[in-house]
Amino acid sequence: MLIAIKQKRGLMIQKALGEIKRGTSEIIDLEYIEKLVTRYYTEGKTYTVKVGFDPTGADLHLGHTVLLHKLKIFQKHGATVQLIIGDFTATIGDPTGKSETRKVMDRDTIIANAKTYQDQAFLILDRDKTEIFYNSVWFDKLGAAGLVGLSTLFSVARMLERDDFEKRYKAGQSISISEFLYPLLQGYDSVELKSDIEIGGTDQKFNLLMGRHLQRSYNIKKEQAVITMPILEGLDGVQKMSKSLDNYIGITENPNTIYAKVLSISDTLMWRYYELLSTKTLDEIALLKKGVEDGSIHPKIVKENLAIELVARFYNEELANIAKEEFDKVFKSNEVPSEMSEFIFETPIWICKALVDANIEPSTSQARRDIAQGAIKINQEKLVDDQLQLENGEYIVQVGKRKFAKIKVL
């Protein structure tokens, strides 16, 4: 009897570890994680997983969800998530992956961003198993002396080993001292919170390891395990998904937009998204891939399914299917979307001006160029005359394939 329970427990732990390992890029000190998970399943003891973020951009996108889903898995297996709002560190700016010094942010925007971040993070995370910390709490106390003390624990040479610093240094670009401080401060968070595990993107590896280094230096009896997750590429398939590059899919964007954006990614990138975002098992994904390769499944179908899965995750099945129908309507049958923004003008208006006012062209100059190239359609018909005045009536104007607006002239 006892043996049976033990065996069952062992299986559960193995399963948990399997889920934890899936899709990770690297795990440092897996043994420690095993120990923590085992202890949870045998003694019911919880442990902590730390994650930090810079409250720089207000909206979360799919790239963030890669991490959040991993955290959710941890919560399922006994972890308490320590969510650190880097309100202090954000005033410095994380140099990671940056080719130049980042601009510092003012405090009000940071706080506002932090709030929306939390609201959105809890779409995925379990609120009851999450603790939120603002790192200004301990950094305000640390003081100049503390900061100097902290900075004696690491050498410039080692700091310069870091890939992005090294590149910038060699390329003759500037690196400010505050940027050297950033990894130290992030690591110090782990000292304050005595975290058991820290998780971040692969580009965060250096900073994450700093946590281990500092925990050792400050004699916290343990060193955190480190997990890095792959970085999700943005819509272009090359650069990291980010708001500033405008290659992201935001989780609060409307279902139609999410659906359309997923469908616009390349076939190669699609597999990457499957791997990192889908809840399908790796075997199922491999099967799909094989199907596409031998021609038995059309890649478009596979992509559609991914889009539906993702929309359904942030909304529901029903809206996901509506998004698909809408998409097919507009792009397969070349019809007009059922909803679009509407603009009303009191008097007849020059077409170029109307396009600008309807926010689908940035300038009348651009509008003229697009007309010359045949990119503008009015009521489904190509427009040739760039002097056209819109008289009374209702018009559906279209720029390129995806920008629509309804214009009414009274």
Next chain:
RNA sequence: GGUGAGUUACUCAAGCGGCCAACGAGGGCAGACUGUAAAUCUGCUGACUAUGUCUUCGAAGGUUCGAAUCCUUCACUCACCA
């Protein structure tokens, strides 16, 4: 602190007194082909009811009929020296 080099559009990068709204590459947008995919080919890529006008080459002044180009000051970046 000293010496030298540099700062050009979204990015890289030419231009070094008029032919400059500024070569070229990447990116982006659009058209053709498609599955709004990729690849490929083509066009566009400062603004303005526009064969013209206005504003842009780190900032401010100056020289000149005329300045991204020459001069002065300032700011920033880098290298070497201290």
